[in-house]
Structures are given as C-alpha cells and as structure tokens.
Amino acid sequence: MTQRYELGISHNVDDLAHRGFIANTEEAQMAADLASILTDLRHVEWGICKILSLPSETEHFDPLRIALIDSVVIRYRRCFASGIRSHLEEYVVEQVAPKYLETHRYFWDLGNKHIAHSVSAAENMFSMVILDEDQATNPKVWGSVVMHVVGLEGTDDLRPLGELARVLACEYVQPEADRLSEVFHQQAMRMEVNDVLKLKPADFPVNLNADNIGKKT
Numbered sequence: 734m735t736q737r738y739e740l741g742i743s744h745n746v747d748d749l750a751h752r753g754f755i756a757n758t759e760e761a762q763m764a765a766d767l768a769s770i771l772t773d774l775r776h777v778e779w780g781i782c783k784i785l786s787l788p789s790e791t792e793h794f795d796p797l798r799i800a801l802i803d804s805v806v807i808r809y810r811r812c813f814a815s816g817i818r819s820h821l822e823e824y825v826v827e828q829v830a831p832k833y834l835e836t837h838r839y840f841w842d843l844g845n846k847h848i849a850h851s852v853s854a855a856e857n858m859f860s861m862v863i864l865d866e867d868q869a870t871n872p873k874v875w876g877s878v879v880m881h882v883v884g885l886e887g888t889d890d891l892r893p894l895g896e897l898a899r900v901l902a903c904e905y906v907q908p909e910a911d912r913l914s915e916v917f918h919q920q921a922m923r924m925e926v927n928d929v930l931k932l933k934p935a936d937f938p939v940n941l942n943a944d945n946i947g948k949k950t
Contacts, residue, residue, distance in 0.1 A: 753935035766819035767910035781895035810844035
C-alpha cells in the first residue's frame, strides 16, 4: 500500500520529518517552487480581502492597513522575482490574464521601486513649516508639522491585484503544480529504498535565528 500526500494539504510535520528525504529531480523542485508561489498568491488574495474589510475611517493612517498593503505587494513581487526559487515570467500574465497586464506592471514597479526602499514616493514623512491662511497680504508662520503621507490610499487600487492573483493561481500555477506533482509522485514510486536513503534527509521546520538567518537553504 502506498501513501501520497496531495499538494496543498497540510500534514503534521512531526509525523513526516523523520521519514522524509528531499527529492532532487527537476520536476520535484519545480512542484515545490510552484506550491510556494501558490502560497504567495493566496496570501495576496487573503490580504486584499482583509484590507477591504477594514473600516473606511481608518483608511489613511491605520498601521494594520499599511502593513497589509506592504505585505501584499511584497508577496506578489516575490512570485516574479528571480532568485533561488523558480519564478513566474510576465508572459504568463499576458497568456492567462492579459487584461491585468498593466495591473501587474504597476504593482511590480511599486514593490520594486518604492515599498522595499527606505525612502519612496509611496510612503514618506515631510517636515513642513505652515503659514497662516492669510498668505496673500501679510503671511505669518502659523506652526510646524511632521506629516505622514501614504500614496496608495484607495481600496479600489487593490481590487484588480486580488483578481489577478486569483486568476494566476487558478488558471496557471495550481494546474501546473498539480501536473508536476503527479510526475514527481510517479518518480518517487519507482525509486528503490536504497536510492531514497542517499538523498538529503528532510530537516524542518527551519527556525530562523542568528546562526542561520543569512544562510541559503
């Protein structure tokens, strides 16, 4: 009797860790990478739903709202960012969600040029000297203010991104991840136990601490 753990279903880590070995085939790695991208896209969907549910009176200065917007944009950008993990290319958006191409480019640029930087047009602080209202005839200094300015204010700006994330997940990432997961499953079932034991044992969860935070895993 064989057991297959379907993509996207969570299982008790303690139950699997001592029996798991990290597969090194291209299909196995791609299945894991796509599952990771799928998690990011679902995070984008959930985050935007949460933002839209927040009271409108907190729209401009609510720290939770700002944190969620940052998280959503960064997670979306990760899906297309080159690095150790495989990533999506823009042509995928052109193929499965062409009407959202400009949405994709807008939020890619937003994450790449603004949110990830300490100073940006998307969010900034300004120290200003304020003149009184009668500036035309006899202006006087009224006071000063340090003002927090957030560029992405309206919830409507985020709705297309949530829709795009859902389309990418349903129309491309999930089907492709399922296909590769099936290929990997067939590979796994053809392996001999001795070959499996030569693979790297699974070592998870990874606890991020001062010793391993800078290591690539």
